Amino acid sequence: MSVQNLNTFDPFADEGDPLGNNADVGSQQNYIHIRIQQRNGRKTLTTLQGLPKEYDAKKLLKAFKKEFACNGTLVDDEEAGQVIQLQGDQRLKISNFLVEEGLPRNSIKIHGF
Amino acid sequence: MASEEPMFDPSLKKRKKKQVAFSEDPLGAETDPTTPAPATIDDTTANGDAVDMGPTTMHEQMKQNGITGEDEEEGEKKEDDEFKAMFGDLKKKKKKKDIPLDLPDDNSGTSTPTAAPAAPEDLDFSDLKKKKKSTKKKAALDMEAFEKELNEAKAKDAEEDEGGDEAMGDVDEVELGDDPFTRGETAISLDAGNEPWLKSDRDYTYQELLQRFYAQLHASNPALLNSAGKRYTIAPPQIMREGNKKSIFANVSDICKRMHRQPEHVIQYMFAEMGTTGSVDGSGRLVIKGRFQQKQIEHVLRRYIVEYVTCKTCKSPDTLLTKENRIFFMSCESCGSRRSVNTIKTGFQAQVGRRSRNKTG
Numbered sequence: 001m002s003v004q005n006l007n008t009f010d011p012f013a014d015e016g017d018p019l020g021n022n023a024d025v026g027s028q029q030n031y032i033h034i035r036i037q038q039r040n041g042r043k044t045l046t047t048l049q050g051l052p053k054e055y056d057a058k059k060l061l062k063a064f065k066k067e068f069a070c071n072g073t074l075v076d077d078e079e080a081g082q083v084i085q086l087q088g089d090q091r092l093k094i095s096n097f098l099v100e101e102g103l104p105r106n107s108i109k110i111h112g113f
Numbered sequence: 114m115a116s117e118e119p120m121f122d123p124s125l126k127k128r129k130k131k132q133v134a135f136s137e138d139p140l141g142a143e144t145d146p147t148t149p150a151p152a153t154i155d156d157t158t159a160n161g162d163a164v165d166m167g168p169t170t171m172h173e174q175m176k177q178n179g180i181t182g183e184d185e186e187e188g189e190k191k192e193d194d195e196f197k198a199m200f201g202d203l204k205k206k207k208k209k210k211d212i213p214l215d216l217p218d219d220n221s222g223t224s225t226p227t228a229a230p231a232a233p234e235d236l237d238f239s240d241l242k243k244k245k246k247s248t249k250k251k252a253a254l255d256m257e258a259f260e261k262e263l264n265e266a267k268a269k270d271a272e273e274d275e276g277g278d279e280a281m282g283d284v285d286e287v288e289l290g291d292d293p294f295t296r297g298e299t300a301i302s303l304d305a306g307n308e309p310w311l312k313s314d315r316d317y318t319y320q321e322l323l324q325r326f327y328a329q330l331h332a333s334n335p336a337l338l339n340s341a342g343k344r345y346t347i348a349p350p351q352i353m354r355e356g357n358k359k360s361i362f363a364n365v366s367d368i369c370k371r372m373h374r375q376p377e378h379v380i381q382y383m384f385a386e387m388g389t390t391g392s393v394d395g396s397g398r399l400v401i402k403g404r405f406q407q408k409q410i411e412h413v414l415r416r417y418i419v420e421y422v423t424c425k426t427c428k429s430p431d432t433l434l435t436k437e438n439r440i441f442f443m444s445c446e447s448c449g450s451r452r453s454v455n456t457i458k459t460g461f462q463a464q465v466g467r468r469s470r471n472k473t474g
Contacts, residue, residue: 037388038403039465049461080461111386111460113409 032098034091036112046091048084049077057082068093347371350414352407355400359391362399362410372422374434378457379417385459386413426450 033049051057057074061084065072072086086094091110099105308325310317348371351363369376380399384390387409391401424432424445431446434454444451 033460035388035460037463037465042404045463045465047461047463075461075463077461083461083463085463111388113387113405113413 030107031109032103032107034094034108034110034112036089036091043087044089046086046089046094048086048094049080051082051084057084060084064090064094064097067097347414347418350407350410352405352410354404358402358404360401360403360405360410361394362401365393365399366397368414372418372430373432374422378421378434379414382417382421382457383410383413385457386416388459388462421454424448424450425452 031050032052033047035047035049037045037047039045051060061072061074064070064084064086068086068088068090070087070090072084075083075085077083091112095105095108095110098108308317308321310321347368348364350365350368353361353363355361365379366376369379372379376393380391380393383399383401387401387403387405389401389403391399394400418430421434421441421443422432423430424443424447427445427448427450429445429447433444433446435442435444441454441456442451443454
C-alpha cells in the first residue's frame with residue numbers, strides 16, 4: 001500500500017545541476033562542431049560536423065559556397081557522418097549563418113585557436 | 114564561446130544566489146612557495162581583447178559594483194542632494210541604490226522605479242521606521258509590475274545585443290541589470306530588528322530572508338566585497354617557432370602546474386582543439402605541428418581553464434580533476450561541488466597534405 005501523501009520529502013536532496021539543462025554534460029551528440037585545420041602556409045580548412053538530420057547538407061554546402069565565396073566539399077565519415085569542408089577560415093561566418101537561419105546559438109560549438 | 118551562452122531563463126537568477134563563499138587561498142597547499150602565487154585571471158588577453166570567463170557570480174558582481182559605485186557616487190551625489198534634504202537619516206541607505214556604471218542606458222530607466230515610488234510618498238511620514246515599512250511594502254507590491262518591466266528590458270537588451278560578437282558579454286550585462294533591484298532591497302532591510310515581517314502577521318518571504326542573509330554577511334565581513342587574491346593569473350605561454358612548420362610551447366609544464374592539471378590532459382585538449390598533433394621534447398617543451406602565435410595558444414588555454422579548471426558554481430580555480438571509470442569529474446576544493454566535464458574528442462579530421470605520406474600507417 002502506498003499513500004502518496006505519506007512519502008517523505010527530503011528537503012536537502014540534490015535538486016540537480018543548475019547548468020545541466022542547457023548543456024548536457026558528457027554527450028556531444030547535440031552540438032554542431034565547427035573546427036579549423038591548418039594547411040600549408042596561411043591556408044586553413046573549416047569543417048562542420050554534427051549537422052542535424054533535418055537539414056540537407058548538400059543544399060547547405062551550396063549556400064555556404066555562394067555566401068562565403070569559397071569552395072567546399074561534402075565528406076562522408078564513418079564516425080562523424082556527413083561533414084562539410086570549406087576552404088579558409090569560415091567559422092564565424094558559418095556560425096552567424098546558422099544562427100540567422102534559426103538554429104540555437106548554444107547548440108553550435110566553435111573550436112580552434 | 115557561443116555554445117555556453119545560457120538562454121534568458123529563470124534559472125539564471127537562481128544560480129546567481131547559489132554560490133558559496135570560498136576561502137582566500139586560491140592555490141592550496143601544494144603550490145610551490147618559491148614562485149609567487151598568481152593573483153588574477155584577467156578578462157583580457159595580452160593584446161587587450163576581452164575574453165569572457167563565464168558568467169560572473171554575485172560576489173564578483175557586488176565587488177565590481179562596489180568599485181564602480183565609488184566613482185559614480187560623485188555624480189550621483191548631486192542628484193541625491195534633494196533626497197538627502199528630505200530624508201536626513203536615510204542618507205546612508207539611499208546611496209546604495211546608485212546605478213552601477215556599466216549598465217546600458219535603457220536599464221537605468223527601469224531601475225529608477227525602485228527609488229521613485231519610495232521618494233514622494235515617504236515625505237509626509239515623520240517616523241523613520243514607518244518609512245521603511247512602507248517602502249518595503251511598496252516594493253513588494255510593485256514586485257510584479259517591476260518584474261514585467263525587467264523582462265521587457267531584458268528582451269530589449271537581447272535584441273540590441275544580437276549583433277554583438279561576444280555573446281557572453283550581454284548575458285553578463287543582463288545579469289547586472291537584475292542587480293540594482295535586489296541590492297536596493299538589501300539596502301532597505303539592512304538594519305536588524307527592522308524587518309518588515311516583525312510588524313505584521315505575514316510570513317517572511319524567501320527573498321527577504323535571502324537579502325537579510327546577504328546584508329548581515331556583508332555587514333560582518335566587509336572583506337568579502339573587496340578582498341583581492343581570489344583571482345589568479347597564469348604565466349603567458351611562451352611560443353617559439355621551430356623551423357618553418359612547428360611551434361614550441363616552452364612553459365607548458367609550468368602552466369600545467371599552476372592549473373593543477375596533468376600536462377597530458379592539457380596537451381590532449383590543445384591538440385583536439387587546434388586540430389593538430391605534436392610531441393613533448395626532451396626538456397619538457399611541447400612541439401606543436403603548425404604555426405601558432407602566442408595569442409592563439411592563449412585563447413585555447415583560456416577556454417581550457419573555463420571548461421576544466423574553474424568551478425562552474427563558485428568560479429574558484431581551486432579544483433581537482435579525477436577520472437572515474439572513463440569519465441572525468443571536477444570537484445571544487447572550496448565549495449565542494451562536483452560535476453562531470455566533457456570528454457575531449459578530436460572529432461573529424463580532414464585530409465591535409467599528401468595522401469601518400471599517410472598511407473604508411
